[in-house]
Structure formats: structure tokens, C-alpha cells
Amino acid sequence: MEKMRADARRNRAKVLAAAEEAFAADGLAVPLDDIARLAGVGAGTVYRHFPSKEALFQAVVLERIEQFAEEARGLAAADDPGAVFLDYFVRVIKQASLNRAICDALAESGGHAFKAGAGDDFRAALAELLKRAQDAGAVRRDIDGDDLRALIVGCLAVERYSPGSGHLVRIVVDGLRASAGEGDVA
Amino acid sequence: MEKMRADARRNRAKVLAAAEEAFAADGLAVPLDDIARLAGVGAGTVYRHFPSKEALFQAVVLERIEQFAEEARGLAAADDPGAVFLDYFVRVIKQASLNRAICDALAESGGHAFKAGAGDDFRAALAELLKRAQDAGAVRRDIDGDDLRALIVGCLAVERYSPGSGHLVRIVVDGLRASAGEGDVA
DNA sequence: AACGATACGGAGCCAGCGTTCCGGTTGTCA
DNA sequence: TGACAACCGGAACGCTGGCTCCGTATCGTT
Secondary structure, three states, X not given: OOOOOHHHHHHHHHHHHHHHHHHHXXXXXXXXXHHHHHHOOOHHHHHHHOOOHHHHHHHXXXXXXXXXXXXXXXXXXXXXXHHHHHHHHHHHXXXXXXXXXXXXXXXXXXXXXXXXXXXXXXXXXXXXXXXXXXXXXXXXXXXXXXXXXXXHHHHHXXXXXXXXXXXXXXXXXXXHEOOOOOOOOO | OOOOOHHHHHHHHHHHHXXXXXXXXXXXXXXXXXXXXXXXXXXXXXXXXXXXHHHHHHHXXXXXXXXXXXXXXXXXXXXXXXXXXXXXXXXXXXXXXXXXXXXXXXXXXOOOOOOOOOOHHHHHHHHHHHXXXXXXXXXXXXXXXXXXXXXXXXXXXXXXXXXXXXXHHHHHXXXXXXXXXXXXXX
């Protein structure tokens, strides 16, 4: 990875940049040829640097997910765990909703992607934040980290369905708060 | 549609039944050939009865959506609008989550499907139920019928991501209740 | 029974997309 | 500067899946 030829390194960067843009706009659905064209290289070149489209996708997405995890870790020792947690929750959704790549990654991460503990940092950091918020009495206790991931995916679906305002996420946040009633609906 | 040959009518019914089953299991993604095989007919026969796969899909789904709308209309004059509404909300989600076809239909209905006011009955009935619940002071007032559709789509995504329990929908329901706080998160 | 209309089946067409292959090009190093 | 290895581009392959075409079978009627 270091002893690459100069043009190879250059092309690799171009492919990554193009993939980042294309995936962000249209998600995993974007044809690989489009990425190649956008990068100004041939399809073969893409495959020289990444074994598959999926691998390229993950390379692009992992970095971003890792940023989220990093941010979450930085927030772990905050004063007001409840506010910090909820704030973080909506920020993640807001960011991700602007990036189809992340939406797709999160949505399918239950299936098979990220299987090798790839995005586990994120999950762990999220769970930690949640736990602290719960211990502080700010968030209801009947959910865990996996539930949270599911909720994020759901919020992203909502956001995609009716973009903009984001006031619907607030409904979820309100539902997340502690002391939420014993709903007795069927 | 009435002066059809007997075998034609029979095959049409077989196709519809097969489509209902296949779409319910795998959503719009199921190949049309699979439906044909399941129905015990050739692909050509399917196309004799429905101009496109999309048309077949809508024929299958519309019926179901109409049932939802019908049910909602029957509930419009209930005693306790709040409970009735929330109850209906979770019932729709529970039903739809068992049927990929409906999930897909709802998720894409913002895009182009149902363009000709096809599922508008449902939307209208849903909005009516919501309005009554709001007037009864049981549901927060800062949402409308479209928001509700978005929330349903979101809940379906949640349900698909982590199936079963359905206790996550309760979070949304709790968030939907009136008097939910002024969330001051960013 | 026989005939015309209607319907059937499934092979085949076409388009999109992931992936591979290979002849030509370009960077690198002696 | 020459030569070798690494790299590039894009044509081509295989597969999937929607849709069509047409020879054949079936139905309904006379």
C-alpha cells in the first residue's frame, strides 16, 4: 500500500473520492461503472484496488461510521448523560439522512455487512452512551443498544420518506425519554 | 372480465393467489417467473392478464390497503378517539410487518406508486382518525396525516430490522401521545 | 364433430450490472 | 535510455430479470 506506483495511488484516491460522492448520493444502488466514469478511470482499475463493489462501499462507509463511534466515545464522560445521548442520537440521524451510503450500510448491517465486528465500535459506543443516559434516569430502561440501532434505521426511513423538517424524529426522542407511560394498547 | 374463457378466469385467479403469496413473502423483489411457476402457468400467461409486474403488484396490494381504509372508516365514530387511533396505528403496523408486499407499497407510495389517488382512501381515513384523536386531546397536534404515513414506514423499517417483540413501536406511540415535552435537543 | 377465436407456455430478446481478461501504456529503476 | 513490471482502459462475459413472440393447445359455439 505504500510501495504503489504514483499513478496507482492517484487513481485509488480518485476512485475513493468518486465512490464517496456517488454512494452518498444514491446509495449502494449506483452502478460501479458510474463510479469509474466519475473517477475518470476504467472499471478494471476500480477492481485493481478493490476486490468487489461491496468492498469499495465498505471502505467508503467504514470511515464515516468510525467517525460516529469516535465522537460517541468522546461524549462518554459528559456531565449530562441524558441530554448528551439524545443530542447525539438526533445528530447521527441528521448526518446519516444526508448520506444514502450510510443509510444503506446501517439498514443492512443486521444482515451480513459489517459481520466481522467492523462497525462494532459504533455499536459499543452507542450502547455505552445509552447505558449512561439510562443510569441518569433520562431514558427509559426497556431498550438496549440493538433496539437503538433499529430505531435509527427507522428514523432514517422516516426521514427519507418525508425529508426536511426532522420534527418526526422528535416524536421518537420524546418516546425515548424516561417515565414514558405503560402503553396499554394491543 | 366476465366474458372470459373458463380456463382464463381460472388462471387469472391462480396468478393472483400466487402473487399474493410470493409478494407477501419477499416483496416486490420476487422475480415474475417465480410467481408464474408458483401459479403453475407460463410467464406469458401472467402478462396476458396484467400489463406489467408493477400492475400485478398493485392489484394484489390495493385490495389490502383498501381493507385498512375500510377498517379505519368503521372506527371513525368510536367513543374513545385517542385509544382507537393508537390501537389502529399499531394494528396496521403489526399487520403490515407480516407482509412485505404492503411494506414495499407503503414505502414507495411517496414516490410514484398509487399516483392516481389509488390509496388516498387510506390516507384520508387515517387523517380523519388522527384529527379526532387530536381533538380529543390524546395525540400531539404538531403532526398531520402525511407525517403519520412517514411514521408508519419508519416503524415498518424498525420492525424489519429487529422483528418480533414490537415493543419499539411502543416508543413511537408514547412519543405520539399529547403533552409530550418540548424537546430542546438540536 | 369441426372450426374459429382465445388463451397458453416457455423459449428467446433485450437491458443492466458485477466481474474478468488482455493488449496497450506508463512509471520506475538500473 | 532501455527494459521490465505494474498498471490502465474498456471490451466482453455471465447472469438475472422484465417482457414479447409465436407455434400449439384448449374452449365454446354451430
